[in-house]
Amino acid sequence: xxxxxxxxxxxxxxxxxxxxxxxxxxxxxxxxxxxxxxxxxxxxxxxxxxxxxxxxxxxxxxxxxxxxxxxxxxxxxxxxxxxxxxxxxxxxxxxxxxxxxxxxxxxxxxxxxxxxxxxxxxxxxxxxxxxxxxxxxxxxxxxxxxxxxxxxxxxxxxxxxxxxxxxxxxxxxxxxxxxxxxxxxxxxxxxxxxxxxxxxxxxxxxxxxxxxxxxxxxxxxxxxxxxxxxxxxxxxxxxxxxxxxxxxxxxxxxxxxxxxxxxxxxxxxxxxxxxxxxxxxxxxxxxxxxxxxxxxxxxxxxxxxxxxxxxxxxxxxxxxxxxxxxxxxxxxxxxxxxxxxxxxxxxxxx
Amino acid sequence: xxxxxxxxxxxxxxxxxxxxxxxxxxxxxxxxxxxxxxxxxxxxxxxxxxxxxxxxxxxxxxxxxxxxxxxxx
Numbered sequence: 001x002x003x004x005x006x007x008x009x010x011x012x013x014x015x016x017x018x019x020x021x022x023x024x025x026x027x028x029x030x031x032x033x034x035x036x037x038x039x040x041x042x043x044x045x046x047x048x049x050x051x052x053x054x055x056x057x058x059x060x061x062x063x064x065x066x067x068x069x070x071x072x073x074x075x076x077x078x079x080x081x082x083x084x085x086x087x088x089x090x091x092x093x094x095x096x097x098x099x100x101x102x103x104x105x106x107x108x109x110x111x112x113x114x115x116x117x118x119x120x121x122x123x124x125x126x127x128x129x130x131x132x133x134x135x136x137x138x139x140x141x142x143x144x145x146x147x148x149x150x151x152x153x154x155x156x157x158x159x160x161x162x163x164x165x166x167x168x169x170x171x172x173x174x175x176x177x178x179x180x181x182x183x184x185x186x187x188x189x190x191x192x193x194x195x196x197x198x199x200x201x202x203x204x205x206x207x208x209x210x211x212x213x214x215x216x217x218x219x220x221x222x223x224x225x226x227x228x229x230x231x232x233x234x235x236x237x238x239x240x241x242x243x244x245x246x247x248x249x250x251x252x253x254x255x256x257x258x259x260x261x262x263x264x265x266x267x268x269x270x271x272x273x274x275x276x277x278x279x280x281x282x283x284x285x286x287x288x289x290x291x292x293x294x295x296x297x298x299x300x301x302x303x304x305x306x307x308x309x310x311x312x313x314x315x316x317x318x319x320x321x322x323x324x325x326x327x328x329x330x331x332x333x334x335x336x337x338x339x340x341x342x343x344x345x346x347x348x349x350x
Numbered sequence: 351x352x353x354x355x356x357x358x359x360x361x362x363x364x365x366x367x368x369x370x371x372x373x374x375x376x377x378x379x380x381x382x383x384x385x386x387x388x389x390x391x392x393x394x395x396x397x398x399x400x401x402x403x404x405x406x407x408x409x410x411x412x413x414x415x416x417x418x419x420x421x422x423x
Contacts, residue, residue: 159394254403260408267415316401323398 041197041266043105045072048191056175063094097139108195109185116178119145134294152177156319161326172212175206177318184262184310188303196313197262198220206255209321214247217328250324254317261313265306355417367407374399387412 039109046053055071062081069075072088079178081088123145127133137143152174157166180196195201223229225243263279275295318344378396380391 155394253402256412257401257405257408260412261404263415264411266407316397319398320401 041263041270043103045101045103046105047104050191056104056107057097058088060088060096061305062090062096063092088289104193105195105198105201108193109184109201110178112182112195113215115182116175119178120175123149128238149174150175152318155313156322160319160322161324162330163327164239169322170214171323172208173318176208176321178204178312180205180258180314180317181311184313185307187262187266194262194266196258197265197266199259202255202259205317206251208246209254209324210251212321213282213328216325218331220330221328221333231250233289250320253322254342256321258317259311261309264308265302269302269306272302278283285320352417356414359414359417363410363414366410367403371400371409374403377380384413388394 034213045058046055048054053216054074058069058072058075060067065073067080075081075088076083080091082090082091123142126137126142131138132146137146151286153170157170157173161169183196183201184194187193187235189196225247226240228239228243231239272295276288276292278288279291282288374396378392385392398422
């Protein structure tokens, strides 16, 4: 135990020392080093690994015409485009109207899809051979897969969606869980980017949930939206707009929740590591660098928390998707809470 | 001015979310103490409700970040 603590302390000292070295070795000519907080979080046109930047293709539409360049530099070299405030603009002043470029976040989404696809295809090939169906599941990986799958199916899908048709939604819920987990966990890798800290990614996922919810909505779901049963007709003037608004606020909250959780985790880590430089500015480099021991330890703790939150947020997204789908596909038994007259009006036995 | 608003806003958001999640935790622990065999269901409901509160709190937090970074949407 003491050996472990000593090793951890040496490691922490080493880490804080290297941060001191990089800070001291960075020659600043006449200007303050600025840590670009949002620059670490936002999307880029390059894919960074081992400190090298691989520039990705740019595909966009400007002035009613499509342009395809192998990267931003070649777009600038062609002379047709110039950089204004960090964004590409055509030399005659026509801005980009539709940007379909492949960015780092998009690449990480593809990685997430690929990982989820590989794991599920591998597991399904094992199950087709009969391993896990006729015999017990073999190996750590298959057992782990089964733990997650059974958890999604029994604790989320079966619990919140109607017993009759929950099986239809298990594939979506499981794949969205796997994908979000991978996307969140990619952010913990060195040079890694968590694509879920981008509102467009989470909004797309929430949009898929929204469409699945609406297309599978039962008759009762739509009746509750447009003509709420069991209330005075005049009340429906107020209730119908509220219910229609409610259709859209649910996926909106879903998107914002995942996005804000991942973003705040990243900003928090950058801010805490930034305290080293703030301390160095106020009290001098020595105190700043040695206070790094505290901040690096705190950041390590936050990393463990982030690894937990990555899975928790994937679980919450899946859970809430299941709850919303379950609310839409549920067929109410109107006799519990509506008058017989309402029942006749709505068509008895819905 | 934006910084002041962002700081105050973040604090108020934290108060609200803390109160809400604290109340959930209180009642969940009480219910588990009263009925330990239902702890699984209670835990699920607790996480679900906490997620809703967290979502609302994060709306506020995002607005504060936008204020502090001076981003006009």
